Amino acid sequence: MGRQGTPLGIDVGGSGIKGAPVDLEQGRLAQKRLKIATPRPATPDAVAEVIDQIVDAFAEQTGDSPIGVTLPAVVIRGRVLSAANIDPSWVDTDAEALIKRHTGRAVTVLNDADAAGLAELHHGAAQGAHGLVILTTLGTGIGSALIHDGVLVPNSELGHLELDGYDAEKRAASSAKDREGLSWDAYVDRLQRYYSALEALFSPDLIVVGGGISRDADLFLPRLRLRAPIVPARLRNQAGIIGAAWRAVDLAVASG
Template sequence: MGKTDLPIGIDIGGTGIKGAPVDLQKGAFADDRLRIPTPDVSTPKAVLEVVDQIVQHFDNIKSSSPIGITVPGVVKHGAVQTAANIDPSWIGFDAAAMFSKKLGRAVHLVNDADAAGVAEQHYGAARKTKGLVIVTTLGTGIGTALIYNGALIPNSEFGHLEIDGRGAETVAAASAHEREELSWQEWAERLQRYYSEMEKLFWPDLFVVGGGVSKQADKFLHLLDLRTDIVAAKLKNKAGIIGAAHLAAREH
């Protein structure tokens, strides 16, 4: 059986590095996902070895197929500018060039929230939505993706929006809900403040709420009173891989 030319998506997280080839027609994994724990000291070189291991695992994919890789940080022109949950040695490092040289393939590096947003726009909860879509991932912090008429506006960091003198993600992320043992109603009041501020600034056409807590969206989304439609993400923890693969294929 011949090799296929599907792109591979790889999602680098603080605890695990996950990857799979992606069928872009279906917006779905074309093979079982492989997950390997993130190295305890998650330097670029250490992470590269794990990424290479994942790529080599999918030996039915052509060596000419592009690879999309997410990182938990801002990415500008292939270089990582911030580092959340990975080693600070990533900051200022031209990671795209390193990955491309080691893997011998075209590589597209992207912020993890941006990748998830792209996936939701093309295959998930925001599919066929015109205008401005803001995808938010509620987790340890708040990740955001800004998409206008299908085009990604990269590196929006609206989890750092200051509300009442505090960073939004310090009071409204899912981690705050857990850490402070807030009721769903109490947490929803904080989310209301955050999303209302986002509405005032951007007038979006749709909010999509992702992150692990989105599995419990029925507990809190109905408590929000917004003029903008707000829905739960559909692709869950697959979104980063799918979005990264989509962007890699489009770029290359």
């Protein structure tokens, strides 16, 4: 009989792999997170070995509890269909089976923005929200999560909507502001075009904006003219870890 402990969330990013046990009652990390540099190249086995190190580091606290892992990728039933900021060899990898082989633990794998969206819904800026919530993360690209009445519609990839003949993230991600040296005025114009397009297509009840640039939310969010409220994410760089752990526990309960 295994020992149940605190669920573990692990967030795989392009530069670092971060993990921590999660207190799902409080919606916060139960311990200081451990961060290990993402291996180069970030092949499936190399990343799984780092995940195993994080699992081992928190073994005393987590016991045999579920593990949730985020990837910067489209993930369907544990299988990876795309690869952003990780090695192309991830495509068509059964990530859940691979990580389970390395760790010996039950694993749930999901898209990183989807995990952040779940965290913000249950413990952050979208807590108590009804109807359709869209979370976007503005960073190197634009990640997105679609959640309707508490149910995640996974792998939405709304950073790839066409905007002025480009992938939207090429024009409106925070990396575009930095790369092109855009003023806040010019960047707000880009964001207005992007979020107006989202609103026209999906009519959300709430938009939540995450990513590092959300720390400066006061400089741009109040300037956007939309029907739906648009608010900054609250959980910042903990959102992926918290959302991954939440999803793992939710699916474990659902499966009995």
